[in-house]
Amino acid sequence: xxxxxxxxxxxxxxxxxxxEIAHLMGDPARANMxxxxxxxxxxxAKELAWIAGVAPQTASGHLAKxxxxxxxxxxxxxxxxxxxxxxxxxxxxxxxxxxxxxLDGTSRRLPSRVGAELSQARTxxxxxxxxxGIGIHDALMAGGHLAASEGGYALTASGKAIxxxxxxxxxxxxxxxxxxxxxxxxxxxxxPHLAGHLAAxxxxxxxxxxxxxxRKDSRAVILTEEGRAVLGATLPGFRCDAPEPVSxxxxxxxxxxx
Amino acid sequence: xxxxxxxxxxxxxxxxxxxEIAHLMGDPARANMxxxxxxxxxxxAKELAWIAGVAPQTASGHLAKxxxxxxxxxxxxxxxxxxxxxxxxxxxxxxxxxxxxxLDGTSRRLPSRVGAELSQARTxxxxxxxxxGIGIHDALMAGGHLAASEGGYALTASGKAIxxxxxxxxxxxxxxxxxxxxxxxxxxxxxPHLAGHLAAxxxxxxxxxxxxxxRKDSRAVILTEEGRAVLGATLPGFRCDAPEPVSxxxxxxxxxxx
DNA sequence: CCGATGCTACGGCCGTCGCCGTAGCGTTCC
DNA sequence: GGAACGCTACGGCGACGGCCGTAGCATCGG
Numbered sequence: 001x002x003x004x005x006x007x008x009x010x011x012x013x014x015x016x017x018x019x020e021i022a023h024l025m026g027d028p029a030r031a032n033m034x035x036x037x038x039x040x041x042x043x044x045a046k047e048l049a050w051i052a053g054v055a056p057q058t059a060s061g062h063l064a065k066x067x068x069x070x071x072x073x074x075x076x077x078x079x080x081x082x083x084x085x086x087x088x089x090x091x092x093x094x095x096x097x098x099x100x101x102x103l104d105g106t107s108r109r110l111p112s113r114v115g116a117e118l119s120q121a122r123t124x125x126x127x128x129x130x131x132x133g134i135g136i137h138d139a140l141m142a143g144g145h146l147a148a149s150e151g152g153y154a155l156t157a158s159g160k161a162i163x164x165x166x167x168x169x170x171x172x173x174x175x176x177x178x179x180x181x182x183x184x185x186x187x188x189x190x191x192p193h194l195a196g197h198l199a200a201x202x203x204x205x206x207x208x209x210x211x212x213x214x215r216k217d218s219r220a221v222i223l224t225e226e227g228r229a230v231l232g233a234t235l236p237g238f239r240c241d242a243p244e245p246v247s248x249x250x251x252x253x254x255x256x257x258x
Numbered sequence: 259x260x261x262x263x264x265x266x267x268x269x270x271x272x273x274x275x276x277x278e279i280a281h282l283m284g285d286p287a288r289a290n291m292x293x294x295x296x297x298x299x300x301x302x303a304k305e306l307a308w309i310a311g312v313a314p315q316t317a318s319g320h321l322a323k324x325x326x327x328x329x330x331x332x333x334x335x336x337x338x339x340x341x342x343x344x345x346x347x348x349x350x351x352x353x354x355x356x357x358x359x360x361l362d363g364t365s366r367r368l369p370s371r372v373g374a375e376l377s378q379a380r381t382x383x384x385x386x387x388x389x390x391g392i393g394i395h396d397a398l399m400a401g402g403h404l405a406a407s408e409g410g411y412a413l414t415a416s417g418k419a420i421x422x423x424x425x426x427x428x429x430x431x432x433x434x435x436x437x438x439x440x441x442x443x444x445x446x447x448x449x450p451h452l453a454g455h456l457a458a459x460x461x462x463x464x465x466x467x468x469x470x471x472x473r474k475d476s477r478a479v480i481l482t483e484e485g486r487a488v489l490g491a492t493l494p495g496f497r498c499d500a501p502e503p504v505s506x507x508x509x510x511x512x513x514x515x516x
Numbered sequence: 517c518c519g520a521t522g523c524t525a526c527g528g529c530c531g532t533c534g535c536c537g538t539a540g541c542g543t544t545c546c
Numbered sequence: 547g548g549a550a551c552g553c554t555a556c557g558g559c560g561a562c563g564g565c566c567g568t569a570g571c572a573t574c575g576g
Contacts, residue, residue: 017359018352019289026281027534035276045553055536060554062534071358079543079552092443093354094276099347100329101275146406150399152441152450153406182441183410185350192410285564303523313566318524320564337522337573518576525570535559544551 024069025097029054030062033083034071038091039219040126042075042082088195091125098187117220119188121212121240124219126200128212129186132223133193135240136202137183140194142237152182152196165234167209168201282327283355287312288320291341292329296349297477298384298458300333300340346453349383356445375478377446379470379498382477384458386470387444390481391451393498394460395441398452400495410440410454423492425467426459 025031029052036043036051043051049059063083066072071090075082085091121132128136140146145159155163155170163170170180184195194202206212211227223231223240231238283289287310294301294309301309307317321341324330329348333340343349379390386394398404403417413421413428421428428438442453452460464470469485481489481498489496 018293018355019284019286021355021358022280022282022289023284024280026277026284028277029534031277031280054534056553057537057555058535064554081553089354089357093351093358096347096351096354097276097279100279100351141406141408148399148404148406148411150450192408287564304521312564314523315525315567316565322524339523519574520576521572521574523570523572525568527567527569529565529567531564533560533562535561537557537559538555539557540553540555542551542553545549546547 021069021071021093024066024071025094027062028052029058030066033059033062033066034085034090034094036219037072037083037085038094038125039123040085040091042084044080044082048083085125088125092184092195095124095184095187099185099190102187102190117215118218121221121223122219123203123214123221124184124186124193124195127184127193127195127203128199128206128221129184129193130188130220132212132221132240134186134189134191135238136231136235137193139235139238143235146181149181150179152179153194154179155181155198162234163198163202166202166205166230168198168205170198172197172201279327279329279351282324282329283352285320286310287316288324291317291320291324292343292348292352294477295330295341295343296352296383297381298343298349300342302338302340306341343383346383350442350453353382353443353445357443357448360445360448375473376476379479379481380477381461381472381479382442382444382451382453385442385451385453385461386457386464386479387442387451388446388478390470390479390498392444392447392449393496394489394493395449395451397493397496401493404439407439408437410437411452412437413439413456420492421456421460424460424463424488426456426463428456430455430459 025034032052033048036048045059045063046056048063049056052059052062054062063072063074066083067074070086072083073086075084119130121128121130123129124133127133140159140162143158145156145162146153147156148154160170179196180198181194181196183192185191186193193199203212206227207214209227209230210224211230212221212223214221228240231240283292290310291306294306303317303321304314306321307314310317310320312320321330321332324341325332328344330341331344333342377388379386379388381387382391385391398417398420401416403414403420404411405414406412418428437454438456439452439454441450443449444451451457461470464485465472467485467488468482469488470479470481472479486498489498
């Protein structure tokens with residue numbers, strides 16, 4: 001029997017480590033904190049406490065644990081402590097879990113309004129996701145601007161031209177080992193969008209030029225009219241069906257970098 | 259202040275769902291079970307109990323929970339119940355966590371011997387990972403046999419020829435939506451290997467032809483001499499540094515499909 | 517048909533951990 | 547310098563959940 005072949009070593013290779021990490025993410029309060037940090041911004045302990053729905057003391061404890069597990073980083077600034085995800089790997093792992101979370105109960109979709117906006121366009125750590133992210137991905141793909149590369153995509157000559165037209169240097173971080181552009185599975189659409197240095201730089205540029213602005217109180221973002229025009233002109237075939245326009249009052253006043 | 263912008267909606271979008279999934283994976287016993295199932299095979303409750311280091315009754319409870327969370331599937335066969343991962347998404351999510359688990363404690367590397375073999379060559383759900391998987395990925399990449407495609411890679415004409423030479427039909431599941439070939443981040447090497455239908459078919463073929471055989475008692479696999487010869491001849495540039503050869507006694511006698 | 521086997525259901529024990537109270541340290545503002 | 551603020555440290559309370567005992571239901575073998 002194949003049974004007995006398995007019954008001889010007490011295994012436990014990396015299982016326990018895996019459990020530690022998952023356990024850290026497995027508490028509702030901590031999960032909410034991590035989820036909130038997935039937009040790549042840094043938040044204070046108090047904000048995170050409120051988001052998690054617990055008292056600051058409790059949040060402090062959770063944050064300490066997350067720090068110990070190397071899931072988050074802290075940047076001390078005066079009497080404030082800004083917490084952010086430790087890196088893109090953390091965001092990737094969380095996205096992986098979200099795919100499951102959306103799959104599992106099948107019918108447990110996101111709550112109406114906010115959910116719809118999140119599916120439409122949002123940030124995923126440092127790049128765009130949702131239908132906006134997918135629209136960009138698909139347009140580049142369909143136009144033949146992407147080539148296979150070490151662990152992801154590379155830009156073809158025409159792709160580089162597009163990034164230059166948008167004011168970005170496609171070769172800026174070419175020396176880095178990790179792929180500048182790679183696919184990232186979208187938990188809401190179950191289709192890939194673009195992650196990596198270049199995708200982050202693109203998102204950054206879009207905020208800078210106000211082609212995309214942050215929605216208040218969530219990771220959702222809004223493609224502005226100007227943004228739609230610019231992307232449509234620069235990126236042939238770009239499609240991103242707009243919902244009803246969002247009043248400027250709902251936009252985040254300050255990008256709030258940290 | 260950006261603070262107050264965040265302090266107005268009681269959030270909790272998909273956070274709780276995320277926490278549920280992570281909590282499921284966050285128990286050592288369950289994590290060990292999932293880890294063991296990551297080779298894509300189906301194991302019985304008893305085997306999983308032993309692997310997790312708990313009594314069968316306890317394991318039964320854990321398995322019920324994992325079932326409810328849609329992380330695993332069961333195939334009833336007589337008085338045996340074979341459990342397996344619910345799908346590739348689960349394996350992907352677990353790999354994402356393993357990347358973190360290997361990162362976080364930095365120095366907490368895998369235990370010597372078994373760890374070394376796992377890093378060398380292993381299965382990741384249904385395809386090859388470790389340096390073997392990376393070797394295949396890199397050879398195809400370097401030879402220009404991969405092109406960017408919807409959510410991953412597609413084979414170029416030369417790539418298809420290679421797969422045909424190995425006895426596979428590269429267009430078999432072309433109608434499927436998901437990419438036939440996509441990069442999957444390797445937790446031990448932190449570099450991509452190939453996942454997807456075609457990668458799974460390749461692995462299957464390799465076992466069938468005894469180019470690769472399963473190591474007893476672990477997810478590690480062994481590239482046979484014949485396999486090395488075949489892959490080397492068919493896949494120009496294929497490199498996979500061998501450790502000392504493994505005695506046939508340590509090989510798994512039966513593929514043990516379910 | 518009877519016993520052995522594989523697995524699940526239920527119940528009680530106990531540890532772990534999330535929670536917030538109070539208390540204390542450092543920073544900022546007036 | 548004093549008060550307000552942001553955050554962390556510690557301690558006790560309470561509950562969730564993992565553990566295995568016994569018990570019960572199916573299947574397979576003789």
